[in-house]
């Protein structure tokens with residue numbers, strides 16, 4: 001059920017200069033989701049009747065990312081007047097007839113959760129306030145707006161760091177940049193906010209003093225843990241927030257029954273799903289929409305992007321993208337699985353094997369040193385060590401088809417398009433250019449010829465020649 005009396009305004013128009021990036025600040029990813037995506041999820045969880053995002057810098061990139069993540073957000077463009085106050089003023093104009101409470105949050109505060117905001121909204125409504133500010137008690141308030149209270153402890157105004165007097169700089173309660181406002185009070189007071197301050201901007205924070213002047217109730221409520229409202233202004237803060245969110249995601253999986261040996265070196269994106277009794281070893285990166293079934297063991301030193309790992313499968317020291325590993329299959333160590341790899345139940349992809357667009361059937365194995373691309377392999381077949389599918393003729397890609405119960409020899413080349421039918425064998429060193437029928441042995445015949453005495457005649461005086469002489473005299 002949506003809250004008809006609630007609207008959310010997300011501020012995302014700022015330049016993000018301190019990121020020193022050609023990517024808009026709010027589009028930097030955190031746990032596989034652009035920063036703004038976390039804020040949009042929080043906003044959606046409040047079930048507001050309207051959501052507005054204010055954009056300006058890198059407008060098109062930010063607006064299209066927002067549209068991709070949510071189809072319920074109204075995009076509003078900020079004009080030349082700078083400042084959070086101006087941004088909210090324009091959002092209000094876009095919300096024209098809305099009456100109720102307006103939550104204002106920033107696109108660069110990704111860890112702020114809906115529960116914290118819901119508590120603030122409840123407090124705001126119960127106390128019939130015109131403005132509620134989410135504050136935080138921090139060790140180092142540098143850069144933040146300070147919450148100024150009077151002798152009775154009543155919240156009176158917010159002063160920005162740049163505009164603060166010396167005694168105000170010592171205040172450790174800061175403005176998080178998240179607020180709830182009654183729409184009427186916000187509209188009235190914003191109209192009177194000017195730009196006479198150290199930054200020459202229209203500050204949203206100036207409305208507090210105006211609302212207090214109109215004898216309406218305001219309040220500031222500190223969060224329990226200040227990291228909830230940590231803002232991202234530079235890359236150091238970005239990695240702090242990434243680490244914090246990752247720690248929460250890892251812990252969530254642990255409490256859900258997943259063994260994770262080393263949270264510090266295990267990075268799990270938000271959309272990853274892992275069943276209980278899976279086991280994640282150190283140095284593992286689980287990205288995108290990866291899913292891992294119960295009993296699977298993944299890692300160490302493994303990166304999976306959008307992969308599906310079946311029950312009791314093992315994947316060790318592997319880099320894989322868009323691969324499906326079915327139950328009880330084994331991958332690694334040192335395997336490179338490119339998109340379209342499907343390894344059937346109980347199958348194996350072993351050391352120094354690269355696969356791409358390869359469907360390897362149940363119980364089939366590619367154990368050693370191979371490249372298998374654009375290939376289907378049936379069930380219970382074994383591909384010999386050092387096999388290369390020559391799938392590209394310089395112009396087009398071609399398919400290799402290997403049937404079931406096939407045994408191919410070591411060091412083969414399958415020159416595609418080619419088929420090795422059910423039950424066939426190929427000899428070691430075969431270059432398979434023609435189809436091998438079911439049950440046949442395919443081999444490229446090049447008879448071995450031994451030139452007797454060649455080393456003694458051509459390399460006399462070498463250790464090899466001496467060894468040869470020794471061996472032939474001994475056997476006489």
Ligand code: UD1
Nearest residue numbers: 011012013014083084087106107144145175176177203231
């Ligand atoms: C702001 C607050 C400060 C608070 C801090 C918390 C003001 C004046 N100050 O400061 O009290 O302690 O957040 O993190 O509000 N934005 C726009 N349009 C603009 C300017 C900014 O949409 O013209 C957006 C930014 O993209 C950002 C948010 O508003 O998402 C906050 O802006 P930022 O410049 O980061 O403000 P701070 O200096 O951090």
Ligand code: CA
Nearest residue numbers: 108231232233
């Ligand atoms: Ca900020």
